[in-house]
Amino acid sequence: MKKIYNNEENKFSEMLKVLKELPKIKAPDNFEYNLLTRIQNKNFGKTEKERPQFNWVKFLAPSAVVISAIILFFIFFPSSQENNNQILQRTKLQDKQSAVNNSTSTKNELNNQQSVPSSTNLQSNPSVLLGSNDRAARPGVRSRIYDSRSIKLDDYISGANKNQSNTNRGNIVNNGEEPSQYDGLIVSEKPDKKTLERYHAVVDSIKKAQLKADSLKKVQK
Amino acid sequence: MTELSDEDLIKEYQDNNTPEAYDILVKRYKDPLMNFVYRFVGDRDICTDVVQDTMIKFYLNKDSYRSFAKFSTWIYTIAGNLAKNELKRRRRRIIFSIDNSDDERSPQIEDKMFIAPDKAADGTIRNEIIQKALLKVKTVYREVVILRDIQDLSYEEISEITGLAIGTVKSRINRGRAQLQKLLKHIYRE
Numbered sequence: 001m002k003k004i005y006n007n008e009e010n011k012f013s014e015m016l017k018v019l020k021e022l023p024k025i026k027a028p029d030n031f032e033y034n035l036l037t038r039i040q041n042k043n044f045g046k047t048e049k050e051r052p053q054f055n056w057v058k059f060l061a062p063s064a065v066v067i068s069a070i071i072l073f074f075i076f077f078p079s080s081q082e083n084n085n086q087i088l089q090r091t092k093l094q095d096k097q098s099a100v101n102n103s104t105s106t107k108n109e110l111n112n113q114q115s116v117p118s119s120t121n122l123q124s125n126p127s128v129l130l131g132s133n134d135r136a137a138r139p140g141v142r143s144r145i146y147d148s149r150s151i152k153l154d155d156y157i158s159g160a161n162k163n164q165s166n167t168n169r170g171n172i173v174n175n176g177e178e179p180s181q182y183d184g185l186i187v188s189e190k191p192d193k194k195t196l197e198r199y200h201a202v203v204d205s206i207k208k209a210q211l212k213a214d215s216l217k218k219v220q221k
Numbered sequence: 222m223t224e225l226s227d228e229d230l231i232k233e234y235q236d237n238n239t240p241e242a243y244d245i246l247v248k249r250y251k252d253p254l255m256n257f258v259y260r261f262v263g264d265r266d267i268c269t270d271v272v273q274d275t276m277i278k279f280y281l282n283k284d285s286y287r288s289f290a291k292f293s294t295w296i297y298t299i300a301g302n303l304a305k306n307e308l309k310r311r312r313r314r315i316i317f318s319i320d321n322s323d324d325e326r327s328p329q330i331e332d333k334m335f336i337a338p339d340k341a342a343d344g345t346i347r348n349e350i351i352q353k354a355l356l357k358v359k360t361v362y363r364e365v366v367i368l369r370d371i372q373d374l375s376y377e378e379i380s381e382i383t384g385l386a387i388g389t390v391k392s393r394i395n396r397g398r399a400q401l402q403k404l405l406k407h408i409y410r411e
Contacts, residue, residue, distance in 0.1 A: 012398045015405055019370045022348055025259040027251040028269060035247065035276050044277055 157207060227292035235283050243283075246292070247276055253372060254300045260367045261304045263356045271307055275300040294381040297374075301364060301382060308360065347408055354404035362397030369394050 038044070154160075222241055225233070227249065234242035254275060259268040278299050286295050355363060368379045379394075380387045 012402060015398065015402050016370050018347075018351060018405065018408065019366075019401075021344075022260075022351060022371060024252065025256045025265070025268070027255045027272065031251055031269065031273070032244070032247060035273055038273065038277060039280055044281065 153203075157203065158210070228288065231283070231286055231292050232288065235286070243280065246279070246296075250293070250296055251276070254296065257297065257367055257372050258300055258304045260352070260355055260371055261301075261363060262307060263352060267307055267311075271303045272300065274303050278303070290381065291378065293374075294378050297368070297378075297382045298384075305360065305364075350408060351405060354401055357404055358397055358400045362393050362400060365390055365393045366397035366401060370398070 222230070222233075223245055225242075225245075227246065230242040230246050233239050234246070251272060254272045255268060258271045259265060262268050262271065275296065279296060286292065355367070358366065365379055365383065368374045368382060369376070374382070376387050376390055376394075379385075379390045383390065385393070
């Protein structure tokens, strides 16, 4: 190895000679004086301030913070459109309806005992049954449930719609010629016994009220 | 005190904060460092500043010197690092300067030294050409070539100064010399 480098040095011998002949640069005469002055004055700073260099880390760090803040904002503060979530609204509506039904069933029982006209009032004004804020109660606001598949409860009870042939009813699967109407994401839940009993009680009370009203009408005639 | 070795002087300065020891070390190393930094940077004013900064670093950070290393390699390392930083800064300044004139790029020695016709023959121009050629050699090669062929340091010392393996030092010296030879062919064949 040494030989190789010695040979290399021989190869460059002429140039090395030239380099060795270069004059030696010496420090200026006032070098030490200037140095001691700087030390005494504690002038240790650099003569020229360095330019701030463009740094990718310095640039990316704040931008990453800003981006993450925006993402977090969208995660924790959902937009107003998301509040119109059908499932959420539906469950809310159901909760309200059940709450109102509970109160109306007790009311109806009392009304049946006291006076009959109040039940007619209930019939003529169904919005009494539902809260004023409910979508179903508001006129003009269409329920998400496909209308052709629903039936009128009053007609069903009284048997008025017996002859009515509702072909669309329950026709969930169509033949594919027409685009099916979107009726929301309905979570199918099995009704529990208590709510069923409650609904039965409501229907029974309405039936009784109607029978009484009919009998009263006949008597009046 | 002047007879003491570098290592003894720095120890004296570290232990007893003797200003004499510091002065002697400054006197011993100011010229070799000036020569090294000048050949590396190519500007006398900048070179003076760099060597001054080196001495101030030595003054401020005397305790960072460890006795297992040679004082000369330690001080050369400081000077070399400062010189490299200076070169980087200059390069940046040239890139960002609005008027990209040639005056800024060329070493100041050209402006300061008037070459008389009679002097031109006796090697002043030649020295200048050699200096220019040195500045054209890549920084990584230039440093080791200067340390070896101008400052006469051993491969081991250069290895310590640059923090490179001896093999790397040797190969870099070789490549640097080859580059320089290409640039100086017409000079030493005359």
